[in-house]
Amino acid sequence: MTFSFRLTSTPAGPVSPRTGVLSTARGNIATPVFxxxxxxxxxxxxxxxxVAAAGASILLVNAYHLYLRPGHDTIRDLGGVHRFMxxxxxxxxxxxxxxxxxxxKLMRIDDDGARFRSHIDGSEHLYTPELAMEVQRALGVDIAxxxxxxxxxxxxxxxxxxxxxxxxxxxERSRASAGGLATFAIVQGGTHEALRRSHARELAxxxxxxxxxxxxxxxxxxxxxxxxxxxxxxEMPVDRPRYLMxxxxxxxxxxxIARGVDMFDCVLPTRLGRTxxxxxxxxxxxxxxxxxxxxxxxxxxxxxxxxCRRFSAAYVHHxxxxxxxxxYRLATIHxxxxxxxxxxxxxxxxxxxxxxxxARAFLAGYRSANQDERAVQRAKWGERPGRGPARDxxxxx
Amino acid sequence: MTFSFRLTSTPAGPVSPRTGVLSTARGNIATPVFxxxxxxxxxxxxxxxxVAAAGASILLVNAYHLYLRPGHDTIRDLGGVHRFMxxxxxxxxxxxxxxxxxxxKLMRIDDDGARFRSHIDGSEHLYTPELAMEVQRALGVDIAxxxxxxxxxxxxxxxxxxxxxxxxxxxERSRASAGGLATFAIVQGGTHEALRRSHARELAxxxxxxxxxxxxxxxxxxxxxxxxxxxxxxEMPVDRPRYLMxxxxxxxxxxxIARGVDMFDCVLPTRLGRTxxxxxxxxxxxxxxxxxxxxxxxxxxxxxxxxCRRFSAAYVHHxxxxxxxxxYRLATIHxxxxxxxxxxxxxxxxxxxxxxxxARAFLAGYRSANQDERAVQRAKWGERPGRGPARDxxxxx
Numbered sequence: 001m002t003f004s005f006r007l008t009s010t011p012a013g014p015v016s017p018r019t020g021v022l023s024t025a026r027g028n029i030a031t032p033v034f035x036x037x038x039x040x041x042x043x044x045x046x047x048x049x050x051v052a053a054a055g056a057s058i059l060l061v062n063a064y065h066l067y068l069r070p071g072h073d074t075i076r077d078l079g080g081v082h083r084f085m086x087x088x089x090x091x092x093x094x095x096x097x098x099x100x101x102x103x104x105k106l107m108r109i110d111d112d113g114a115r116f117r118s119h120i121d122g123s124e125h126l127y128t129p130e131l132a133m134e135v136q137r138a139l140g141v142d143i144a145x146x147x148x149x150x151x152x153x154x155x156x157x158x159x160x161x162x163x164x165x166x167x168x169x170x171x172e173r174s175r176a177s178a179g180g181l182a183t184f185a186i187v188q189g190g191t192h193e194a195l196r197r198s199h200a201r202e203l204a205x206x207x208x209x210x211x212x213x214x215x216x217x218x219x220x221x222x223x224x225x226x227x228x229x230x231x232x233x234x235e236m237p238v239d240r241p242r243y244l245m246x247x248x249x250x251x252x253x254x255x256x257i258a259r260g261v262d263m264f265d266c267v268l269p270t271r272l273g274r275t276x277x278x279x280x281x282x283x284x285x286x287x288x289x290x291x292x293x294x295x296x297x298x299x300x301x302x303x304x305x306x307x308c309r310r311f312s313a314a315y316v317h318h319x320x321x322x323x324x325x326x327x328y329r330l331a332t333i334h335x336x337x338x339x340x341x342x343x344x345x346x347x348x349x350x351x352x353x354x355x356x357x358x359a360r361a362f363l364a365g366y367r368s369a370n371q372d373e374r375a376v377q378r379a380k381w382g383e384r385p386g387r388g389p390a391r392d393x394x395x396x397x
Numbered sequence: 398m399t400f401s402f403r404l405t406s407t408p409a410g411p412v413s414p415r416t417g418v419l420s421t422a423r424g425n426i427a428t429p430v431f432x433x434x435x436x437x438x439x440x441x442x443x444x445x446x447x448v449a450a451a452g453a454s455i456l457l458v459n460a461y462h463l464y465l466r467p468g469h470d471t472i473r474d475l476g477g478v479h480r481f482m483x484x485x486x487x488x489x490x491x492x493x494x495x496x497x498x499x500x501x502k503l504m505r506i507d508d509d510g511a512r513f514r515s516h517i518d519g520s521e522h523l524y525t526p527e528l529a530m531e532v533q534r535a536l537g538v539d540i541a542x543x544x545x546x547x548x549x550x551x552x553x554x555x556x557x558x559x560x561x562x563x564x565x566x567x568x569e570r571s572r573a574s575a576g577g578l579a580t581f582a583i584v585q586g587g588t589h590e591a592l593r594r595s596h597a598r599e600l601a602x603x604x605x606x607x608x609x610x611x612x613x614x615x616x617x618x619x620x621x622x623x624x625x626x627x628x629x630x631x632e633m634p635v636d637r638p639r640y641l642m643x644x645x646x647x648x649x650x651x652x653x654i655a656r657g658v659d660m661f662d663c664v665l666p667t668r669l670g671r672t673x674x675x676x677x678x679x680x681x682x683x684x685x686x687x688x689x690x691x692x693x694x695x696x697x698x699x700x701x702x703x704x705c706r707r708f709s710a711a712y713v714h715h716x717x718x719x720x721x722x723x724x725y726r727l728a729t730i731h732x733x734x735x736x737x738x739x740x741x742x743x744x745x746x747x748x749x750x751x752x753x754x755x756a757r758a759f760l761a762g763y764r765s766a767n768q769d770e771r772a773v774q775r776a777k778w779g780e781r782p783g784r785g786p787a788r789d790x791x792x793x794x
Binding site: 044045293 | 436437441442443444466467471474475481482483521644690691693707708709711712714715718719721722723725726787
């Protein structure tokens with residue numbers, strides 16, 4: 001396994017901000033790190049060059065989606081997912097546990113795995129922990145996730161406990177079939193503190209390559225999300241990377257880094273970008289707003305992205321008003337760069353000891369858009385073909 | 398007026414292939430030249446860098462569209478259209494004569510100009526030859542078109558004659574208000590040979606900076622289109638550039654170059670690209686076809702575009718199957734590069750004396766898609782909000 005992690009700063013405790021380096025065969029990744037989401041082997045609307053120019057050092061793809069289409073055999077035969085999508089750097093794949101539960105039709109689950117019908121063509125599938133690893137080996141990714149049993153954010157304790165126990169058994173089976181692929185363990189347990197703690201301890205004892213915090217950012221309160229993050233990180237071995245799946249917004253990233261999280265992925269920068277919403281240090285603004293119609297300044301005066309360096313807010317506004325494809329792209333470039341740079345700013349602040357003041361100043365200045373996001377999630381709920389909670393890496397949201 | 402044209406080869410006659418150089422303040426342009434269409438100050442889905450990397454030396458924008466939104470005043474206040482869209486090279490603008498007639502609602506025309514309601518918001522406008530020039534001066538383009546009176550391709554001779562006479566009067570008014578802007582004259586006359594010839598003669602006597610052939614590629618037969626092109630070019634001063642508006646497909650470009658045309662624009666590469674249709678020397682192919690699902694070769698083995706150099710046909714197929722925005726972009730990059738390179742190949746063949754054999758071999762190998770294109774035009778007719786003929790620079794087609 002060509003994978004290692006080392007801290008490059010000394011955290012005050014297990015739930016404190018930290019910097020580190022993830023080493024993979026395809027390159028090193030400074031942590032904390034934001035990983036842009038390329039569900040279907042494409043970061044929506046962007047070329048790999050643009051993702052790299054935005055400063056991203058690692059991408060995420062989704063094994064469930066690529067298993068269904070074009071199929072992992074096809075990608076393996078075409079030389080693996082790096083060659084397929086033209087991204088030579090490190091790639092982490094999600095097993096698709098969340099997507100199986102949220103997108104698939106007629107899903108039934110038992111200890112074997114998940115039986116379901118494809119949301120694309122209705123075909124029948126049995127997706128097992130072993131198959132999820134086979135898919136990820138065929139893709140040739142650098143970091144894999146085991147299949148996990150995801151339950152709704154408001155699931156009662158017994159339900160969440162059964163799913164966590166199954167997730168533990170599946171982790172063992174996944175590791176046994178990993179074939180040398182660096183495989184994280186995923187901590188589940190809903191918002192049940194004792195369950196989260198015991199599950200985290202069980203997994204911590206199993207010496208995984210890294211640890212993912214799953215089942216959060218699925219509609220629970222922010223308070224619950226941070227409480228669970230703290231409970232889990234308190235149990236984690238300090239020398240393993242911690243990945244908070246599906247997070248997040250700028251303020252969530254800063255809050256999670258403050259609690260000792262190292263890795264993040266989220267579709268917000270790409271999904272919001274396609275609606276004209278762009279991140280700034282003052283909060284999100286929407287470039288379709290008429291106030292940008294004659295604004296010759298960039299979207300974000302403090303930004304060094306390829307969009308802000310070259311185009312006025314007025315031009316991006318014009319593109320959105322006319323539903324021009326280039327608009328989606330320019331806003332996406334900005335948003336991806338914004339999150340990558342935000343995490344880099346946090347990293348630098350940790351290294352020079354100024355993280356507490358950085359985080360305080362950032363969170364004081366950033367107008368949260370949480371209410372907007374929840375409204376969007378609620379509004380879209382009815383459009384989703386599957387079941388389960390809405391989350392950011394859910395393409396139907 | 399910083400505009401000139403000189404031939405760099407000696408054509409056998411007025412209707413023979415020729416090479417030349419257009420000189421503008423923003424750069425020289427080797428002719429024959431294909432100009433990608435950026436109707437709304439964006440070549441759909443592409444950054445200016447990508448358009449330049451595809452080899453384009455001049456773009457087209459549309460004065461009618463930019464007049465309506467965002468408004469020429471806005472673009473002037475933001476530093477002109479070059480700065481607005483981030484393209485420092487030469488730009489030619491169409492006055493929008495064709496769009497006024499095809500898109501505007503409740504259009505009424507008299508010698509003053511065209512009165513109509515905007516297809517966007519229903520607002521009332523009087524678009525005059527003077528206003529069209531004012532718009533183009535505000536945009537700050539390098540080559541302008543006068544407002545012309547366009548009639549349907551099948552208009553009877555008296556209708557076409559009245560429109561051609563009005564176009565001539567409008568040309569005089571346009572030139573009087575050009576304020577130093579290089580302004581072409583547009584030859585109209587439908588498919589009426591004698592009318593085309595007399596209109597061409599009238600305009601040729603007026604020593605315009607260049608000559609556009611308008612009112613073709615609007616549904617008439619190919620035979621009629623080439624007959625009219627020959628009639629017009631026979632009357633054109635040999636030392637002025639000739640621009641066949643709205644053309645065309647690969648075979649149309651070769652056929653027009655054979656008849657002494659120097660300049661072209663067409664939305665085919667961008668519009669077709671968004672449907673998955675890509676040009677090759679054997680004809681158009683559609684990358685959504687299942688035969689590309691596992692094809693590790695590029696879309697077009699002979700192509701040097703940024704798509705074909707880096708991505709397999711299988712990857713582009715995958716993107717289209719999943720309606721990924723990057724797919725539209727990769728196909729567009731290929732198509733724009735294909736037409737720019739095709740015209741460059743024709744130019745080289747003219748210069749080394751091999752054009753007749755080049756054209757013969759190309760046309761023999763290229764499977765024409767004319768029937769497909771006409772079917773598309775017919776099928777879309779009902780969706781168009783305005784009146785008049787469908788043409789490639791009509792965004793509703």
